[in-house]
Amino acid sequence: MPRINPIVPLSGALLALVLVGVSACAADRAEPPAIETRVGPDVRLEAGLALAGRYCASCHAVAAGRDSPRPMAPPFPVLAARLTGPALEESLTMVSDLGHGEMPPARLGQAELRDLAVYIDSLD
Numbered sequence: 569m570p571r572i573n574p575i576v577p578l579s580g581a582l583l584a585l586v587l588v589g590v591s592a593c594a595a596d597r598a599e600p601p602a603i604e605t606r607v608g609p610d611v612r613l614e615a616g617l618a619l620a621g622r623y624c625a626s627c628h629a630v631a632a633g634r635d636s637p638r639p640m641a642p643p644f645p646v647l648a649a650r651l652t653g654p655a656l657e658e659s660l661t662m663v664s665d666l667g668h669g670e671m672p673p674a675r676l677g678q679a680e681l682r683d684l685a686v687y688i689d690s691l692d
């Protein structure tokens with residue numbers, strides 16, 4: 569059966585993935601509190617600002633005291649005043665996944681979206 573051949577290396581790769589996953593979990597368990605202390609708010613703020621500058625600043629004012637380049641796009645301090653916490657993250661996820669206005673989907677990862685949310689939340 570020639571059809572079976574490609575499956576063998578694939579299942580080998582899957583097994584490798586599972587093993588990597590398992591050992592990654594084991595490593596996590598070895599140092600439980602590491603993540604939040606290493607990626608503190610300041611790191612997130614800076615990452616969020618950088619993301620906003622790269623993906624959003626062509627239309628939105630991404631800092632206080634400026635007008636948006638696109639008048640229709642709400643300045644980020646205005647967004648910050650309107651949305652916080654989970655509502656903000658949800659809105660960012662929608663905007664990133666689906667695109668909005670003339671913006672194509674940015675498809676940011678979850679960590680990036682969280683960084684952006686931390687940054688925007690800091691503006692109000």
Ligand code: HEC
Nearest residue numbers: 623624626627638640641642659660663668669670671674
């Ligand atoms: C091409 C221009 C453009 C870019 C780039 C852009 N936006 Fe927007 N954005 C708009 C416009 C225009 C609106 C208002 C109309 C609308 O909601 O479609 C808007 C609205 C929004 C809203 C409000 C949606 C709501 O619920 O009212 C959020 C949140 C937002 N943008 C986030 C972002 C983020 C985060 C980025 C960068 C990752 C970004 N935008 C990049 C043009 C843009």
